[in-house]
Amino acid sequence: MKKIPVWMDCDTGTDDAVAIMLAHSLAELDLLGISTVCGNTTQDHAFHNTHGLNGLMGTAYPVYRGAEKPLLKELLISTAFHGENGLGNVELPIPENAVFLQEKAWDALYACASRFPQELRLVATGPLTNVATAFLKYPDLPQLLHSLCIMGGSAGAGNITPAAEFNIFVDPQAAEIVFHSGVKLVMFGLDVTLQEMLTATDLEELRLSGGKAGSFTHACLQCALQSVKRYGLNGVSMHDSCPVMHLVHPELFEGEEAGVVVETRGSVTNGKTVTDLYSDKQFPFKNALVMLKVDADAFIRILKKQIVSLG
């Protein structure tokens, strides 16, 4: 079976960590590299956490540092949800054999895409700072990629503000560059990611499964679980696992082509992904496949099975 070449760009926080474990567990995928971006946490923590995941999984995925801050805005970090260190204050030690690569995220990503012309699937699960930087430095990269699947945006309400989803809000300028780059873009926004969640019961099942991956998932999401209980929710959405799951199980998802524009100048609406999905007025372009539905039961069933399979 020919594996699907994948590169992940993550602000390795808790659900990013679960998405990386999911990608590793899916035999159909060939995870070629992971780059780190600031968002859920600082670049230092995201980089450390991603190396720590290599230690947890017993892997040696190459990890590349990216941006230390958004293109224009000051860095906004959500410690309430992801804890001080980005992993719910669970410390993953950096493995002794860790190699601290000096190549920057955008350069390494371009080199990898050049080795797999029109085949590499880029999955971005954090703010789009690294992706935008890569597209600005290498104008042929959007067409060199097979596609870009992002966790970000929302056709409806936001989460970090009433209008904007966190990843886009942190760096709207980067998002605007990416949305207008011409890349084949699949957007997994809150519209679809909030349909699924790992409940407290699911997390307890993962803890009792006895494996390190299950125990870690349970432990790192406790902070987020307490945080969402304030809104009457009994589970944590695995936002970042959606684009990864779609690579292997597209049948679980439904979406529509749409025109999407990022609001970069508004104050109340800053970072809003404005789509023409439901309006009479249509944008003169369709620049994203916006995912709107997921079979949540199947999604969670497969996600739990894959985490347990890691032992």
Ligand code: RIB
């Ligand atoms: O809005 C959800 C997104 O913000 C997820 O990627 C989560 O990890 C945070 O980065």
Ligand code: CA
């Ligand atoms: Ca993320």
